[in-house]
Amino acid sequence: MTTTARIVRTLGLAATVASSACAHTRSQTTAPSEQALPDPGDSSTPLRPPVRVGASVLVKSARVMTATGLTLDEGDVLIVDGVIQEVGENLTAPEGVAVVDARGKTVTPGLIDTHSHMGVYASPGLRAHSDGNEAVAPTTPYARAQDGYWPQDPQIPWAVAGGVTSAQILPGSANLIGGRSTVVKFYPHVRSAAEAHFPGAPDGMKMACGENPKRVYGDKGGPQTRMGNVAGHRRAFEDGKNYLRALRRYEEELDKYTRGERDEAPDPVDRDLGLETIAGVIEGDIFVHNHCYRADEMLIMMSLAKEYGFTIRSFHHAVEAYKIAPELAAAGTAASIWADWWGFKAEAFDGIRENAALLFLAGARPIIHSDSAIGIQRLNQEAAKAMYAGRRIGVEISDDDALRWITSNAAWALGVDEVAGTLSPGKMGDLVIWNTNPFSVYAKAEQVFIEGTLVYDRDDPATQPTTDFSVGWDLKAAQGANDQ
Numbered sequence: 001m002t003t004t005a006r007i008v009r010t011l012g013l014a015a016t017v018a019s020s021a022c023a024h025t026r027s028q029t030t031a032p033s034e035q036a037l038p039d040p041g042d043s044s045t046p047l048r049p050p051v052r053v054g055a056s057v058l059v060k061s062a063r064v065m066t067a068t069g070l071t072l073d074e075g076d077v078l079i080v081d082g083v084i085q086e087v088g089e090n091l092t093a094p095e096g097v098a099v100v101d102a103r104g105k106t107v108t109p110g111l112i113d114t115h116s117h118m119g120v121y122a123s124p125g126l127r128a129h130s131d132g133n134e135a136v137a138p139t140t141p142y143a144r145a146q147d148g149y150w151p152q153d154p155q156i157p158w159a160v161a162g163g164v165t166s167a168q169i170l171p172g173s174a175n176l177i178g179g180r181s182t183v184v185k186f187y188p189h190v191r192s193a194a195e196a197h198f199p200g201a202p203d204g205m206k207m208a209c210g211e212n213p214k215r216v217y218g219d220k221g222g223p224q225t226r227m228g229n230v231a232g233h234r235r236a237f238e239d240g241k242n243y244l245r246a247l248r249r250y251e252e253e254l255d256k257y258t259r260g261e262r263d264e265a266p267d268p269v270d271r272d273l274g275l276e277t278i279a280g281v282i283e284g285d286i287f288v289h290n291h292c293y294r295a296d297e298m299l300i301m302m303s304l305a306k307e308y309g310f311t312i313r314s315f316h317h318a319v320e321a322y323k324i325a326p327e328l329a330a331a332g333t334a335a336s337i338w339a340d341w342w343g344f345k346a347e348a349f350d351g352i353r354e355n356a357a358l359l360f361l362a363g364a365r366p367i368i369h370s371d372s373a374i375g376i377q378r379l380n381q382e383a384a385k386a387m388y389a390g391r392r393i394g395v396e397i398s399d400d401d402a403l404r405w406i407t408s409n410a411a412w413a414l415g416v417d418e419v420a421g422t423l424s425p426g427k428m429g430d431l432v433i434w435n436t437n438p439f440s441v442y443a444k445a446e447q448v449f450i451e452g453t454l455v456y457d458r459d460d461p462a463t464q465p466t467t468d469f470s471v472g473w474d475l476k477a478a479q480g481a482n483d484q
């Protein structure tokens with residue numbers, strides 16, 4: 001257990017002991033009740049989606065791409081109570097389990113996007129729906145994407161229609177530290193971020209390098225330069241380190257007190273939600289997702305991470321990742337990138353189509369992400385573009401390798417690879433039935449299952465919700481109303 005988690009758990013004990021033994025100390029009243037607040041990292045898990053998932057189904061006779069290196073030309077996937085029980089050939093359905101004949105189709109794991117703002121930049125794109133950047137200060141680690149996530153965003157069902165079953169919802173990149181991300185599953189009909197939360201997924205922390213924080217804060221007190229950016233990051237981690245040290249000191253003193261080695265209970269550390277997030281990063285409980293384009297800046301951020309004792313889980317956008325592929329491989333840092341999107345600003349200038357292939361060649365972890373509610377609908381074809389660009393320069397990449405760029409590698413970056421990202425026994429029954437090879441330009445997701453439950457069927461309008469927000473709006477009128 002980490003220090004922050006231990007502290008939260010020991011607080012109840014502190015309050016009890018303090019009130020019985022040392023009534024004149026102040027610790028038993030104010031601070032413990034503050035610190036007994038639910039931990040933000042845990043509070044998103046207790047609710048479950050209102051639509052029951054966890055059904056059983058046998059998908060038969062498909063080309064099965066498992067994202068583990070194994071592809072079956074004519075295989076079956078058996079899901080029982082939402083969990084993959086078997087992947088193989090000639091499987092028989094247990095009694096009462098529905099069979100889906102997928103002959104001629106291709107089956108893959110549900111796709112996972114490591115970078116989405118759906119729900120926090122919901123459609124229609126009104127200012128009223130701009131909930132992704134808490135752009136009031138360059139460092140806002142206390143903000144949480146789950147508190148701004150609107151699960152009725154009509155963009156979400158369109159992503160599911162593209163075969164995506166899970167995504168990381170991130171704060172935007174205006175800030176050096178934008179806050180916590182949340183990992184969601186696209187369960188149907190969820191009403192809150194808590195219901196959508198990917199069971200057990202850790203929170204992320206969004207960081208940003210380069211032009212965005214400079215642009216947003218250059219005239220508002222800074223940072224105004226890349227020097228200022230890094231100084232701001234370092235200051236935040238110094239504060240986080242000090243907070244952690246204070247928590248550890250408190251814990252030691254509390255131990256002494258409970259062993260009777262000191263007379264008075266120690267004063268608890270006032271809870272700071274922002275510093276708690278940074279402390280969680282240093283302790284490895286919260287994963288850093290770092291928006292960063294240029295190789296030089298990524299190297300600076302990697303050395304800063306080393307200095308403070310954590311690893312950057314994934315760089316995002318990373319158009320120059322290919323220049324530091326061996327370093328990324330050695331550090332165990334993934335790169336969430338686009339197939340061929342660059343050149344839209346100076347720091348995004350040196351992109352190449354072979355970025356993913358060169359990362360793959362170096363043994364690093366490429367991931368194709370969207371950062372777009374449109375791109376997320378075609379992640380499979382984005383991965384295909386990156387795969388073919390690599391093959392053109394002679395890098396040997398199998399279809400299964402490229403599939404991992406949108407499934408298992410993404411699951412790893414989000415800390416859910418033990419339960420998702422491949423078609424393997426014991427993992428969640430999240431899968432897509434495609435009409436053809438998913439890397440074809442003609443590919444369409446025909447059916448999408450989340451934990452064994454059919455959540456999208458191209459032939460069944462009942463699985464294609466149309467919300468009041470996707471029937472067409474007069475945006476100008478709505479924006480005008482918003483201004484009043």
Ligand SMILES: [Zn+2]
Pocket residue numbers: 115117170172173371
């Ligand atoms: Zn983004």
